Amino acid sequence: MRYLPLSDADRADMRARVGVSDIDEIFVDIPKSARLDGLLDLPLRQSEFAVERDLSRMALKNVPASAVPFFVGAGAYKHHVPASVDHLIQRSEFLTSYTPYQPEVTQGTLQYLFEFQTQVAALTAMDVANASMYDGSTGTAEAVLMAHRVTKRNKAVLSGGLHPQYRDVVEGLSAMAGDRVESLPADPNATEDILSRIDDETSCVVVQSPSFYGQLIDLKPIAEKAHAHGALLIAVFTEVMSLGLIEPPGAQGADIVVGEGQSIGNGLNFGGPYVGLFATRQKYIRQMPGRLCGETVDANGKRGFVLTLSTREQHIRRDKATSNICTNSGLCCLAFTIHMTLLGGKGLEKLARINHAHAVKLKAMLEAIPGVSVINDAFFNEFTVKLPMEAAAVVEALARQGILGGVPVSRLEPGKSDLENLLLVASSEVNSDEDRDAFVAALKEVLA
């Protein structure tokens, strides 16, 4: 087997050295009743070529985003990732390294984590960021738990503009942990009165901007009301690229900012792996979940980096830890950091502006179709379209024509009749005029 360096002769010699004639003598502690004598009922080994052929056939049954006019978003976004990013993250020294527990021989990982934290803190306009969570949704659940620790309360209020699956993740964990959650109804028009839901028992209010429906939300009044009641504002985003153009949550009074970083440096990957971004105020750092990388010096006085404040973490504090997280999204952080390095602040602003321009153009084209309206007045690169019929059927019909035309809200909020005609449409720098023309023509045909 090509991955196993021992030859049969090696094995025989080594068994003799160890003192067994049959390898099964070593597995003696496995109860007899549970020992497998024969092979598992699975196929035998295959050559590299055979595996490649099998998997390639499976892959060919899927329609890749790059192959069609593509307008699908709702928490994961198609952007162009420079070739240098994917090349660099495949360097052996990054790809096949472990969590940097021995800092003398992992300064490469540690330094990029420090750079990552710096970039995330700057993007969100917060004091500190951690070295990543699994993704935006799990990061949001962790942010709620952190707010409970900070406020010593246990009631979270979730905006109806929060991504429905983020809401589900928070609700599921909170129910199990015995915490309270008040989720406001789905709010496509951004008309909810969340301020009236904040009281002296509220630990945190969780608001997404741009909202799941694409609407930009003014966080300042929510932060003010939350703070007046001793509660925290958790600001969520699913499209990190928006932070190139819109006022960052840290400048609007957010106490914890959490979101999905996939759009920078990371591909779609059918939903994972992604990278959760997590930032907060300096005064809360000891309540943060996840790893933190900090600057220090070595015995010769040279600058270096280490994982720090680990007394918060499970491997030290066990059942008193701030989170159970261990492995996070290291290599996805690296992809994020490299892409962000290429862009810089100005590049990200420009890329975000390009995204916004594409969305503005597409919105105008869609609104010109009879019976179609767009419900947002302020948005970034995604908005909600109201159709004269059920959006799910429209999306299927578009797919048959080779166009991936967005996400029907009913996919994530099924069984809600008032949402059935709503379609989320995202547009980014990868869309061309031809893509938009094809989309609009096909949509007209489907609706006709």
Added chain:
Amino acid sequence: MSMNNQGRPSAPTETGGLTEHPTFTGNKALQMEEPLLFETGRTDICGVDLDEPADFTPALGGHARTAELDLPALTEPETMRHFVRLSSKNYAIDAGLYPLGSCTMKHNPRLNEKMARLPGFGDIHPLQPLSTVSGAIDLIDELSHWLMTMTGMSAVAMSPKAGAHGELCGMMAIKAAHSAAGRDPKIVLVPESAHGTNPATAALLGYKVVSIEAREDGTVDTAAVKARIAEHEGDIAGIMLTNPNTCGLFERDIIAIADAIHEANGYFYCDGANFNAIVGKARPGDLGVDAMHINLHKTFSTPHGGGGPGSGPVVLSDRLAPFAPLPFLRKDSAGVTWVESETELKEGEKPFGRMTAFHGQMGMYVRALAYMKSHGADGLRQASEDAVLNANYVRVGLEDLMSLPFGSRWCMHEVLFDDSFLKDTGVTTLDFAKAMIDEGYHPMTMYFPLVVHGAMLIEPTESESRSSLDLFIATMRDLVMSAQKGETDRFKGAPFHAPRARLDETRAARKPVLKWERPAAREVQPQAAE
């Protein structure tokens, strides 16, 4: 100078090659110092060519940024150089033996990387119509089949994002099952040797963790489990047990322990971090396990990536299968259905909720399946046997010099030593580990598990050749003898040859500096010590 002016190669004796001279740059030949990207980057350049969009009327509704985003950029060549130089400061499996116990640092095949990057896997969106991703669902179906067959379990929750997330998923399924039966037990039993994630996970769900001491041979005693059960009669939610355990030993009484837990109406959660020892040798389902996460980034070779991403699917027993979270795969007479929401549920399906947005770590699924198909049933069993043989070969090669806390006995895929062999040498466990770095090895897992003093947990994995193990054993023997001879200089300041000497972790924690700030800003606003 290593060349004379005639271009002839010069001998080291002519140049005094053993003396180290400070260099002007601080670099040492191939070992380059590299500043933070913010220190060399500029705000007036960009590493991506972007055209300003044609004039348009923004629709940001007064939400536009009021301050510029102050982040320097590097052009593409500068970016390459920056990150390549950083990479040269990392130890990696591809560079050398990485014997971190419980982490399974095995070879990461590049075929896996190639497959995960096929556009049909890497460039598909989690919410595009299911009719356009049938190959992805096929892949999840096939991977599920492999995982269930290898473990002898009846269901698998695919979505957990890493091992600890899998633990959370399994324990949530257990809590949901208790709740469905009208019970609300409060106690989770966890052996002292457990990974920290186990008690942290139980506590996250409001459980009280009751510790079980190890017996003298490093395994869990059924009598101790029964005693704890009796003390908390009627209040046992379950046990979280790692098997093979973190001492590198197979829990030989595991079936009796499982029976005891089941009799107490509890569930058996198995931490599958060490599954690499027993794939194809035993199935957790035959050992009484109700739930077990599988670290695809350990046993099934998806790369650790400097700390992730991982993937932690959880296999479930019949009793827990109905509670598997959304989304899940349903196979029935209607074929294969990917079930995403509660409105699609059929009788008997009682998902406890959702672990994450979307479908989990697809990129890791592709890699793991490529690995499994490459090995096949025969290769997977051979890999487990080789992993165990390699660990025992290391044990036998070192046991006369280093100290085995539980005596000379078979180990599974990792071997645990304690630091009593360093007693009175003046060399600490940490010193010893750092001296290994100078010899070109990443240290083993240190100070874990907590049940022995100065633990050193060595997991060579099946990816090491015999000659690689021989050199490792010889190096370790040399280090031990050196320590015992009192050659403390070799250890005290080690590592001497790494990109950095020992780092001041106390300073980092006392006054945390967690991001770069412009030097001027730093002077005006020193980081507040918390």
